[in-house]
Amino acid sequence: MTSEIPRKGLLMLLVALGLTKGGVVKASRDRLVNCTCDSPHCKKPTCQGAWCTVVLVREQGGQPQVSRGCGNMNQELCLGRPTEFFNHHCCYRSFCNHNVSLVLEATQTPSEEPGNTYLPLILGPVLALLVLVALGALGLWHVRRKQEKQQGLHSDLGESSLILKASEQGDSMLGDFLDSDCTTGSGSGLPFLVQRTVARQVALVECVGFIASDMTSRNSSTQLWLITHYHEHGSLYDFLQRQTLEPQLALRLAVSAACGLAHLHVEIFGTQGKPAIAHRDLKSRNVLVKSNLQCCIADLGLAVMHSQGSDYLDIGNNPRVGTKRYMAPEVLDEQIRTDCFESYKWTDVWAFGLVLWEIARRTIINGIVEDYRPPFYDMVPNDPSFEDMKKVVCVDQQTPTIPNRLAADPVLSGLAQMMRECWYPNPSARLTALRIKKTLQKLSHNPEKPKVIH
Template sequence: MKKKEQTAVGGPGRHYSPDTTTPRPGLLLRPCPLFLSPYDEPVPPVCCSAVKMAACSVPLLLLLLQVLPTSAEDTDGPLVCACDKCQEAVECRGTSCFSSVKRESGLLLFERGCLKNDQQTKLQCYTSPSLNKAIYCCAQDLCNANATHGALMALLPSAPEGEPMPYRVETMALFVLAPVVVLILLSVVSVLACRRLHHGRLQRLQEFDTEQGTIDGLISSNVGDSTLADLLDHSCTSGSGSGLPFLVQRTVARQISLLECVGKGRYGEVWRGQWQGENVAVKIFSSRDEKSWFRETEIYNTVLLRHDNILGFMASDMTSRNSSTQLWLITHYHENGSLYDYLQRVAVETMEGLAMAASVASGLVHLHTEIFGTEGKPAIAHRDLKSKNILVTKDLRCCIADLGLAVTHSQADNQLDVGNNPKVGTKRYMAPEVLDESIQVDCFDAYKRVDIWAFGLVLWEIARRTYSNGIVEEYKPPFYDQVPNDPSFDDMRKVVCVEQQRPFIPNRWFSDPTLSALVKLMKECWYQNPSARLTALRIKKTLDKIYSSLDKSKES
């Protein structure tokens, strides 16, 4: 086979090795630096690469390209080249032969083969330099067969100084994932530390509450701490008017110190306690009266129940004392006590008595009235109204307490909620329809009329202790002269239903205009027919009118 000429063409990372024979006559070649050949023995170069043409003059390069053959088309036929990826043979034919090395994912990939046409030769052999690939092109038969790996690796340009080599995929993934994993671990450790710290604070708070919820000791409020008035004001202005939030109730209940027992009743005891330096009333139910405690708590938590003439509710909670479970109901404390106790100690002036009666009527109106709205209030009937369940405030006004037997009604669903407490009210204050069992238990208005009957008896108690012309009677409960101290159902039914008697009214009351007006009002509350009795609103307006006329007469 005729030996073909070899064309010297190249660039950075590429080299065409010319034939070792003497160049053609008449061709003047300028000397260039020696290039490393991929063959075992170095071959003296003919000219520099195209990129490094600064070593050769432009006219000489043009002359070289015209004189030397550039492909197999200028020779006798296709070249025979060594091939690594040919499926059927180890050789291939083309216009040029090549040997290449490629850096990929940290590995060096070597390849030999042939380029089929001049277009491929130009694309492969005349490309820009790359840090990851070097190619050696030649134009002789099997000129790429003896290319060594070491020589090809030497053709790979080294990275410029200060420029990092490309990373492997595994290295890049490690650099990306490592900070993420570290951040996740730090976040988990931070969350666990915060939870542990929070748990420790809760334990210390519980220990503090246990120590403070005893019967001894006082708690004073520090400067800047929330006081009872602050919390109750927030409750009133928050829109619900139903007492403190549940969690606040638990906190208040556990921070109360009980000081002295101020009263006892059928449901338990009433204690004076202190919370952050302020007096509160703690009604303690025994565990057997859980239904009464639950019902009263349920009623006090009614939305929009809070009113000046309804006892202010603070909190309710279950606690343990002396190895027994106690049910606490915490409310405002009124040092004057109940109306029953106050009237036994003190006789009142006419204006004071009227103000007390009007305040009770105002509270009853608020209970009986349903408030409509998104967060409305159902109508409530007390069912156990009496002087012992009415408290006297500092300004000698009254507020209604003890809602354990209350009944609620909502017109939206026409639902009557009587509760599941089997106990009934106080027999001395029971209306005729309750005593003879003729009351319509499924009618809410019937329960309101029962309250009106009881209010008439409370009005009678106030009138007895009201001065008139310097005269006042001693305190006596209703029907004191007609039934025993602890009357039975039969005793009350005989007096009220059969004999239709009413509390005794002294003659002096008729000589006093104010007491005379009160007598007329209380008689309208005692009608045997429940439908004929006055409403709470009518009573309130009448009392306000009497109070205003008396006030004007005193001013004149």
Template sequence: MFTVICCLLAGEAGVSGRFLTVASVFVINGHLSPGLTLPLFMRCSGTSSIMANLRIYVTLLVLQAVQFEACHALWCNCSTPQCLQEGSRCETDGACVASSSLLDGQEQRVRSCLAKEKLVPPGQPFFCLSAEGLMHIHCCYTDYCNSMDLKVSTAPVPAKDRTLQDLIYDLSTSGSGSGLPLFVQRTVARTIVLQEIIGKGRFGEVWRGRWRGGDVAVKIFSSREERSWFREAEIYQTIMLRHENILGFIAADNKDNGTWTQLWLVSDYHEHGSLFDYLNRYSVTTEGMIKLALSAASGLAHLHMEILGTQGKPGIAHRDLKSKNILVKKNCTCAIADLGLAVRHDSASDTIDIAPNQRVGTKRYMAPEVLDETINMRHFDSFKCADIYALGLVYWEIARRCNNGGTILEDYQLPYFDLVPSDPSIEEMRKVVCDQKLRPNIPNWWQSYEALRVMGKIMRECWYSNGAARLTALRIKKTLSQLSIQEDIKV
């Protein structure tokens, strides 16, 4: 886009009219460039000839502006390895960039070109934004304008009124997938400073990081786990996925540390850690039990739900639901995480978006139909039913830790702790769950307390051998919502 500014420079009388000199200036990409300067002969006999001359001028002006915009290019200083053969300079249709960043305490300066397509949003492009205490970036729009040496302030970053969550909420448009716009994600990931390792898994490591004054969680995959990284990032960016009881996704990026490529998933940080960690450390009140159970059901119900419309959401089944894959937020509610094994359902074609393995997930939490391989892989509801079975086991873990005013407080245990080894095989789980049809013990004394009685009833209805007979996540959510009202609990 360009803007044209015209002005009358001078006038000179002629025999039968007047010569006028008119000049123009183009404003393209925020900077000024000279346009046409033409003499126009205006006859005094009337305005029609004046307008005819002006029309000719404007036509020439538009033609020049179009040609100018198509041909205009900037030359910039460039310090990247790709520019060495070009004499340390680069050409662009966008902007020149100078940046300075702190990496491992060392200041690194880079000068380069930024393509016009990356100058978004107009007026304040994301790629031109600095990060206090981490990176100083300057974009400019004249030839070789990026020769300056920028400094990164090492002064403590003052606390802001706006929180990291406010910033993420503002940048994530309503109705979008869970996460920032794709063109922001790489900038975000490259300005995060890792602080400490907080977990490990089959995929790699989880770190606590700092970004813009707030904590974030960074899940780092090894390069051989690229498919898992890509799949989880893809699921998290499903349209309409964002929900208060599903882990908030921020960004995905790959980073080369010089030795190997790291694959990053950046998400909200929850200091309580997983539900498994939380229940190991703390007992819960009746109110706490209901809040944890209801929020987990709310997250799963949203995941399972299909939202119809042009900006709708497909139904999603988790396929690896367990207490280690559910996080506990600061307000002691749950956020479902680890969607790397999830599958999405296309209702129009009645297909699932990935060729599913019959047995995936954690063996201890596998539903009977998964263990004995009778699950109908072509029917999406089968996967949702398997999630419900696992949710019932998670509820058992929570309810055992409920300190209901003088009742017996039991130590934390995993489901089937008394029936199988610590790392059971599929065959060991199949014998217990399918052949013997055993389930975790629900104590008789739970019947004396309404909240525990309701929880026990929900568990039994989640554990039916016939998946189609199990409750739905939405039905569980409604039952627990009624219980919270009955117990006068604000959730």
């Protein structure tokens, strides 16, 4: 299983996840108070909220730490009684939390009543978890997915999904962390301390499919576990780094990936049906290679769904999402029709053409094969900016160079022509996923079992 945490990544996780700023629930602005704000998430020494908070927490074996900030939701957290692990105070006047001092309950001794001996052991971790969530903010960040949109994601996609809720303090940097890392495609993930900060602000609401999920605490940090199908070859990106391909294996990978994309794009009616789905972050890192050397598409954290019955699109507030290296020109120049579901399918097709290019480069023809390179590797930096990609794709109207050697093989020449038809500047002129699937299946006339060349 691969993960680029960030907007994916947790999108595969948080991802598969679907966590968008469009789902933020803001507190009422009718009566806000100014508060002292000195938690690690405060960007300024003050914040605004429905009330002011002071929280005193001591993690296992550590020293007590106090944090001051603002509260907006979950006022019942203000009612908790102090324990040896935490104390919490709420007040409702401006800067009323500035000079408040809190103390922790003394650790119980064996001489105390037997009935209360285990009470802190039971309540402590539970209440500490609630406080950690409150530290992240006390304003809820909730993404709603209608029940019918949670059904029908075919298990062959090899992907699992969670609906998550996160807390956001008025000046929390959680959104900044996600925005800055999720679309680079670097795959580096977040620093460990940031991961711990994010984990403390996320709580499981509901599991909507596939195998299993769990929440645990390790090293004083909350961890969310998402258990999905295991594919030993990892992502297509990883697979192409390690392996060279014969033409028939290249075609097998391409056909199976095209079948997955066509399945996503089509709406299936009936009791076992599914809405039409556009991926919006298709790339080789989000395509997994199964043990039978077939591909499946993963990480639906940025996916948008559409049903003819409701004619509803859930895209959040930012249509400019995905991995910049794989963005279609209409996304880069912000000309995409955000109210048209077909527009998002066309961006998937553009990205699929780039995945085909990655496969073709690693295919042996007449004893010649090239090292793995990402799309546009010779035109933009390793971690290209939005402006880098916009200049190359929109201004210069460049596409990846298709090697001339592909013309020597009927399978690879077919893939080369398909790439060109996926990269038309006019989105509506591009191939459909169904046409890609059928064309690739016609190329699969050789029944020889594909092999991996080491």
